[in-house]
Amino acid sequence: MKFGIVVNEGPYQHQSSDSAYLFAKAAIARGHEVWRVFFYHDGVNNASALTEPPQDDRHIVNRWSKLAEEHKVDLVVCVAAALRRGIKEENLAKGFRISGLGQLVEAGTKTDRLITFGD
Amino acid sequence: MKFGIVVNEGPYQHQSSDSAYLFAKAAIARGHEVWRVFFYHDGVNNASALTEPPQDDRHIVNRWSKLAEEHKVDLVVCVAAALRRGIKEENLAKGFRISGLGQLVEAGTKTDRLITFGD
Amino acid sequence: MSEVKKFMFVNRKAPYGTIYALEALEVVLITAAFDQDVSLVFLDDGVFQLKKGQQTKGIEIKNFSPTYRALEGYDVEKLYVLKESMDARGLSEDDLLVPVTVLTTAEMGALMDEQDVVLSF
Amino acid sequence: MSEVKKFMFVNRKAPYGTIYALEALEVVLITAAFDQDVSLVFLDDGVFQLKKGQQTKGIEIKNFSPTYRALEGYDVEKLYVLKESMDARGLSEDDLLVPVTVLTTAEMGALMDEQDVVLSF
Amino acid sequence: MLHIVNKSPLENTALESCLNLAGAGDVLLIEDAVYAATVGNSFEPTLRAALGKVKIYALQPDLDARGMGDRLVAGVTAVDYSGFVDLTTSNKNCQSWL
Amino acid sequence: MLHIVNKSPLENTALESCLNLAGAGDVLLIEDAVYAATVGNSFEPTLRAALGKVKIYALQPDLDARGMGDRLVAGVTAVDYSGFVDLTTSNKNCQSWL
Numbered sequence: 001m002k003f004g005i006v007v008n009e010g011p012y013q014h015q016s017s018d019s020a021y022l023f024a025k026a027a028i029a030r031g032h033e034v035w036r037v038f039f040y041h042d043g044v045n046n047a048s049a050l051t052e053p054p055q056d057d058r059h060i061v062n063r064w065s066k067l068a069e070e071h072k073v074d075l076v077v078c079v080a081a082a083l084r085r086g087i088k089e090e091n092l093a094k095g096f097r098i099s100g101l102g103q104l105v106e107a108g109t110k111t112d113r114l115i116t117f118g119d
Numbered sequence: 120m121k122f123g124i125v126v127n128e129g130p131y132q133h134q135s136s137d138s139a140y141l142f143a144k145a146a147i148a149r150g151h152e153v154w155r156v157f158f159y160h161d162g163v164n165n166a167s168a169l170t171e172p173p174q175d176d177r178h179i180v181n182r183w184s185k186l187a188e189e190h191k192v193d194l195v196v197c198v199a200a201a202l203r204r205g206i207k208e209e210n211l212a213k214g215f216r217i218s219g220l221g222q223l224v225e226a227g228t229k230t231d232r233l234i235t236f237g238d
Numbered sequence: 239m240s241e242v243k244k245f246m247f248v249n250r251k252a253p254y255g256t257i258y259a260l261e262a263l264e265v266v267l268i269t270a271a272f273d274q275d276v277s278l279v280f281l282d283d284g285v286f287q288l289k290k291g292q293q294t295k296g297i298e299i300k301n302f303s304p305t306y307r308a309l310e311g312y313d314v315e316k317l318y319v320l321k322e323s324m325d326a327r328g329l330s331e332d333d334l335l336v337p338v339t340v341l342t343t344a345e346m347g348a349l350m351d352e353q354d355v356v357l358s359f
Numbered sequence: 360m361s362e363v364k365k366f367m368f369v370n371r372k373a374p375y376g377t378i379y380a381l382e383a384l385e386v387v388l389i390t391a392a393f394d395q396d397v398s399l400v401f402l403d404d405g406v407f408q409l410k411k412g413q414q415t416k417g418i419e420i421k422n423f424s425p426t427y428r429a430l431e432g433y434d435v436e437k438l439y440v441l442k443e444s445m446d447a448r449g450l451s452e453d454d455l456l457v458p459v460t461v462l463t464t465a466e467m468g469a470l471m472d473e474q475d476v477v478l479s480f
Numbered sequence: 481m482l483h484i485v486n487k488s489p490l491e492n493t494a495l496e497s498c499l500n501l502a503g504a505g506d507v508l509l510i511e512d513a514v515y516a517a518t519v520g521n522s523f524e525p526t527l528r529a530a531l532g533k534v535k536i537y538a539l540q541p542d543l544d545a546r547g548m549g550d551r552l553v554a555g556v557t558a559v560d561y562s563g564f565v566d567l568t569t570s571n572k573n574c575q576s577w578l
Numbered sequence: 579m580l581h582i583v584n585k586s587p588l589e590n591t592a593l594e595s596c597l598n599l600a601g602a603g604d605v606l607l608i609e610d611a612v613y614a615a616t617v618g619n620s621f622e623p624t625l626r627a628a629l630g631k632v633k634i635y636a637l638q639p640d641l642d643a644r645g646m647g648d649r650l651v652a653g654v655t656a657v658d659y660s661g662f663v664d665l666t667t668s669n670k671n672c673q674s675w676l
Binding site for chain 1: 241243245257264268269272274354355357
């Protein structure tokens with residue numbers, strides 16, 4: 001099946017970004033396609049290129065970038081939510097792109113299932 | 120009296136940053152001193168120089184910067200929390216400084232009241 | 239996007255305390271613009287979003303409640319409120335900004351079941 | 360910082376679902392390093408932070424629960440748990456990682472009243 | 481002691497925990513917690529019962545924002561931000577029930 | 579329909595609302611909601627009552643992380659992330675109770 005995933009919270013503060021990532025990995029391992037991950041609300045903070053978690057912690061942003069690269073997952077950050085929160089091309093991590101809310105609607109129409117992770 | 124304020128959530132997502140700001144203004148108007156505002160957890164995102172809210176919305180980050188300038192309020196961002204979330208010198212807004220958690224302890228010992236705003 | 243799907247937006251949170259209600263409205267408007275079949279549901283504290291008389295000057299946040307009145311202009315006409323949620327908050331239909339369809343718990347559950355996409359805020 | 364104040368850290372949230380428990384511990388350690396009078400309180404879902412046997416490999420988040428055991432080494436010895444919160448969660452003192460003082464609601468309220476600084480997470 | 485609560489009691493148990501624990505102090509409702517102090521909500525009886533033990537305040541700007549400015553439960557005192565500041569100074573310490 | 583809940587029922591009313599509304603579908607507890615499916619917590623009776631109406635699942639990695647892997651209420655099914663994926667495909671739609 002073709003999956004869309006929505007992430008509504010930033011990295012580290014809530015577990016939702018972790019859960020979304022582990023769900024995406026499991027879906028791919030199960031032979032499904034993760035077509036798009038859409039980052040909304042504080043979820044846009046997952047796309048910051050500047051995060052530096054402690055050495056012994058997971059690197060949430062890099063994990064997403066790697067997933068995008070290895071499995072051609074489309075990582076889309078909502079432009080309106082991102083501007084409010086200071087995520088722009090200049091601090092955007094690899095593998096993410098900034099676009100409009102239409103991409104979320106499309107994730108609903110073009111996938112078989114759309115799963116939301118948030119607070 | 121001398122006040123310390125702690126802000127635990129980022130701008131826009133939760134009302135806490137708004138409430139903290141309005142409290143600070145009211146305290147100053149009442150003749151008190153707001154000695155320090157300490158930004159912890161997602162609160163560090165209040166210090167992003169890159170936010171661009173819609174024209175008809177309040178600009179939360181600029182409001183803090185202006186408060187710091189006009190009333191000599193010390194705006195301190197926790198370095199560990201900030202690194203996790205991608206707030207660094209390069210995207211730090213005017214009037215904020217990055218420092219350690221000791222500054223939060225000091226806000227507790229050196230002020231008459233320490234008030235926390237969060238989720 | 240030629241496909242039309244049933245999109246339901248479930249609003250469960252009060253306005254202003256968090257941004258979810260406001261940013262949910264932005265998605266609703268876009269979804270309607272893409273000619274999808276849109277339903278809005280107000281459950282639990284979400285019913286507070288529709289309360290008449292919101293005056294936000296004192297908290298310096300924009301009052302976005304007039305947008306609910308504008309939804310009709312975007313052909314968003316299916317607004318549902320859970321009766322139990324309204325009752326528990328001391329609200330009646332007269333307190334709400336817009337006309338809504340009031341549903342029982344069983345009716346609301348059945349309506350959710352038949353959606354293609356459910357987005358919650 | 361020559362002044363010594365009574366700092367209380369009130370933990371009301373479960374671990375891992377949010378970062379508050381972890382970042383609260385970081386503040387506790389620093390406050391102790393500054394030789395303040397530190398009390399830790401675990402209320403409501405905060406008591407879950409002290410549950411034995413946390414194994415976080417499956418969620419890929421660092422297990423920080425051993426830090427509670429290390430608190431003694433930083434002279435953080437006043438750990439209080441609300442009895443009512445523990446009972447409501449099916450937990451007893453045997454389930455907890457560290458020795459704690461179990462307080463009733465009235466005792467906990469009185470302890471809070473006498474603090475200089477209360478930080479909640 | 482001043483207890484500050486910011487969550488709706490119909491969604492979150494923070495206010496209930498606070499009222500259980502609060503001694504003879506003051507309780508201030510801000511943000512979404514102001515709904516607790518409005519007439520006809522299902523938490524109203526619990527709030528009224530607590531009025532015998534603690535003094536309860538609600539932040540007027542938050543009530544107004546939510547269209548609840550005219551629905552305050554009798555016995556609860558509305559304050560503006562200036563009143564909020566005064567509550568923090570008249571109590572010797574404070575706690576936020578996040 | 580698959581209902582996904584991620585909040586502790588002792589702090590937040592999301593699970594209670596979900597169980598009230600859910601028809602004959604599946605309910606999956608993740609993150610802090612897994613506490614609802616552990617023996618001896620005060621929400622257990624409500625959860626047990628719902629087992630007559632819906633099938634309830636809990637995410638094992640979240641139970642383990644919280645030291646609750648050995649306390650699952652009888653009648654609740656533990657699943658791993660792979661099982662979570664299967665629940666989303668075996669149900670025709672899903673909803674997160676945020």
